[in-house]
């Protein structure tokens with residue numbers, strides 16, 4: 001049946017520390033997220049009930065009314081959706097331990113400490129033949145490599161033939177990730193947010209810059225050209241902290257030196273949310289600069305959620321002059337003018 005919906009309303013779950021949602025998008029402070037089960041405890045998932053709730057969500061969309069949590073989401077699209085009960089997108093977000101301590105971290109700030117285990121529940125889903133590998137598995141966290149059941153979960157989904165994306169701090173090197181990369185099943189995303197040791201320390205509040213870049217290098221090492229872009233290195237632009245021409249140039253040169261083929265850009269979430277429609281032009285110039293560099297160097301370039309929303313509400317035209325002089329001038333001109341950069345982090 002044709003109606004407006006999204007792949008995650010239809011066949012997605014995001015397993016959180018204490019609840020199960022349809023997705024993990026944090027795009028608007030006010031709209032909340034699409035809840036499927038308000039409680040997740042005892043490491044058990046009642047799949048029958050979960051599919052019941054998901055059917056209700058779909059009926060809502062079929063009736064032509066967007067679910068309140070989904071209104072205005074860029075993922076909504078008109079399509080001929082199937083009517084089967086199955087899960088093909090799982091976001092694992094059910095633990096909060098991490099070996100980093102990023103200043104922008106929602107996990108550190110808001111999530112209760114938890115040591116949930118989902119392995120058995122997931123095995124049950126597969127046993128009931130309610131999992132299809134047509135979507136994507138993502139690990140968000142917390143830090144996946146410190147999660148006890150991580151290696152087993154990863155192997156389980158590799159066996160299912162799934163596409164898997166792991167977000168890691170990069171502080172620990174994971175053989176399971178490396179193996180998944182070699183098989184072409186896994187994409188790893190690491191966000192050092194700087195190639196400068198001191199800036200890294202300011203952002204992450206741990207002194208692990210060298211270790212992280214060394215691990216990025218190891219994940220990339222010996223991967224064939226066709227799989228190279230499965231090692232993705234992310235830069236979260238944090239106004240007032242790593243938003244200079246020099247910082248970005250250092251980062252981009254490091255990507256080139258390590259033969260990284262894929263860059264991801266995001267804008268710090270609280271800043272992007274508080275300044276919707278009023279993001280400082282220098283943030284756009286920095287984004288344009290990274291995109292231009294990637295195009296010039298045959299690298300893929302992607303935007304994550306907050307950057308995507310900032311880009312859609314763009315109030316500054318696309319940069320066309322990428323000379324060093326122009327970039328430096330324009331960035332410092334706006335950076336020094338924009339008072340909305342005074343964000344208070346909960347340090």
Ligand code: SF4
Pocket residue numbers: 005006007008009022023024025034069070073074075076
């Ligand atoms: S918020 Fe967006 S991505 Fe999440 S379930 Fe709703 S439409 Fe899908």
Ligand code: SF4
Pocket residue numbers: 098099100101102104105106107108140141142143168169
């Ligand atoms: S690596 Fe991720 S989970 Fe860990 S502190 Fe940073 S943002 Fe939070």
